[in-house]
Amino acid sequence: MAAPLEVVVSSDSSSQLWNCTVFDLHSGSSLLSYRGGNSSARTLTVLNGEYLLSAQLGKNFINVWEIQRKDPQQQKIVFAEAIYLWEVSTGKLMAVLTRHYQDVTCLKFTDDSSHFISGGRDNLALVWSLSSVIQLDSNHVAEPRHVLSRHSLPITDLHCGLMGPQARVATASLDQTVKVWELSSGEMLLSILFDVAIMSVTLDPAEYFLFCGGTDGNIFQVSLCSQMLSRDKQFQSGDNGNQVFKGHRNLVTCLSVSMDGTLLLSGSHDETARLWDIQSKQSIRCLTHKGPVTNAVIMLAPANMFLPDSRPTLPLPRFSRHVHGTEGDASESGELCVRLGLYTQDETYLQKAATLNSLMNAVTDKSVFGDGENTKVRVAELEEEVQTLKKVNKDLYDFSTQLLSKPT
Template identity: 35%
Template sequence: MSRIADTREVILTSDSSSEHWSAAVWDHRTGSILSTYKYAAALSHRSLQLLSDSYVVGADLTKPRIYVWPLNSHTPISNLRLTTPGKVTALSCTPNGAYIVAAISEKLFLWQLCNGRLLKNLSQHYQTVSCLSFSKDSSIFASGGEDGLIFIWSLYRVLNDEHPTPLHTFSHHSLPVKDLQFGHAGARGRLCSVSLDRTCNVYDPGSGLLLLTLVFDVPLSSVSMNTRESDLFVGCTNGDIYRFNLHEPPRGIEHHVQVRNDGNSEGVIVFHGHKSSVVALSISIDCRSLVSGSTSGEVHVWDIASHQILRTIDHKGPITAVFFAKHYDNFRVTDLKPRLQLCNLQRISDDTGKENSIEVITRDRNTTDILNFDSFTEKNIDTIGSGNPTAKKLLEMKEEIYKLKKINTAIYQYSVNNILNKSDKNLTLT
């Protein structure tokens, strides 16, 4: 079973050198390179992203530009102009690839990728935004900056309110926020943050409550949680990685992590291996492997149970991104049929109120049925299982409508045959 779990994930990395490629895909079991994304500049810190199962995106390290590669191609899309209003300092997209948020200095820009519209320009931070993260259900996203502030935004409010405001504002960090990550339970999951002030905070995005503060002896630079949200991994500027068990939290909100001489502490395990700041962490879906990247250009793949390094992937420059990703078939197909439609990005918001057409791409379905309500109800009622409560309800409603039509027809016939005929007879007698 573990073998099946291993084969469905790969590792994506990027570094600041771009000597041979801008980003690469690796087999985490062997450390061998599977594919590369070339012919572009180096990518900025944590800007490497996957757009669903179709594209790889990343922001230029020095220029106001975003690159897009098809998942199966070394070459970026040449006829797509993704120019931004300034150099991107952080980047994140919804898991389905519908929206992308880019931080440019202290401002946030939200685009809809299918038509390239700039939907919102958010300005809430006082200093440069250093990290962005979307929840797994795309309903909310968080921004953290060098001002130590963290804002949680509702995507719905940002899209629909004229002047959207954050759902929650957190000001518990006193130094720049270096990394953010939502848990795997969507908006009901946890939000973790780390800062150079040596603290790691765990928040409840729904209520806006601070649940836990972990205080360490060194500045923190990266954070990650496993899919069960049971283990929290924190990367430090000295190269150490801490593993903390969230299922056995301390009684108080604030907890000072004290490491013993043997390198461990109660409830905490230390992973020693890096010699410089750990800037990126990611955990495999089966919670067995951890991947970490440092400013010295090393990517380590760890066995979490034994906290030993399984293999090391060396890069030419400081790591800017590393994470586990699903091993989509599109990584190796010859003819890519993307689910997403991409357009050039607007640099100025278009608030004219005009309707915009959106191209809908679907597979194995007649496109004329997409907006046809009957195709989802009447035509499919007979094909839905008889035990489906929705199907039963639809059938009952159709029968009720048929009965009402018969009653209306009978009332009409009665009116014609009796009331109108009697009126005609009375007229004839007079």
């Protein structure tokens, strides 16, 4: 069968029949199911279009499926209150980041993978530069690029928009606020106060609207294009495009928007996932589950998801439990380890843009005004041409004067 463009992938905490299921976005029909265990909230992801991964609920290992296979491979890895960063091609553990003081609740990469953002029960969201974390010096303690510390209670969810290091990030918290940040500077752009704690947050692709899932089952739509939008705002329904989606009976744990920005997917502890038409705010489909929904996401269907005879181009290695470099070098095992250069840490993206702009200006100046001796030669040639034109003009003037003064 031909793969649909977008699909819904969802999971719940019961795992009575399957871990997670793939649904057709427009018909709601079940296309594929993955067996084995159950998935923790906000852990379901696709790796390189070939593997589906999720953290096991309540246990310390990762479920891994080939994207077209129903049965998982288990990767048993011990976790603590830290962020673990592996190199997928080799399985090497590159870094363990212990900057959070309590459990990490959510983690997202930017669309260009240059940065990632982590949120935790310590009320903090940390912005990490990947190049500053992957280093040759294993003794160096990596520090986040920005510490987003304006929340007063644990962070429940976060969403990272488009444009790489220039993206905007939204964070949700039990303190009943959703805050929007500028990733490049770490500056808070907007804070919205709600009447209930917020458990999930997302933006539409155009970033016109912010969607926030509350503990009361409501989904709040906040317009980001209002002319009256202030930095600190309290949500009011019907105020400049703000709306409420009503239908869930329990807290909303996950949100996702389709590529064209017309459909909203939500998952709830009421054991349903709902698909909404954003313009009308109507629920157009309800996907029933056997337990509280832990993951519900709209994603592009990998090309080989529905091709049972296909195989991943590269096998997924076993993930190491020890940081690379602490137990022998890569040369001893004959493996090649690729790391980002340290020089990339010394210059921010804005500084790189300024450097590139100055180089472009230098090239433009050189092409327009010339360079050194060549400029002098060119000026001399132009001056000589001007003198020649002046002489020709004078000769024409004298000739015309003679013709006009000549008696008929």
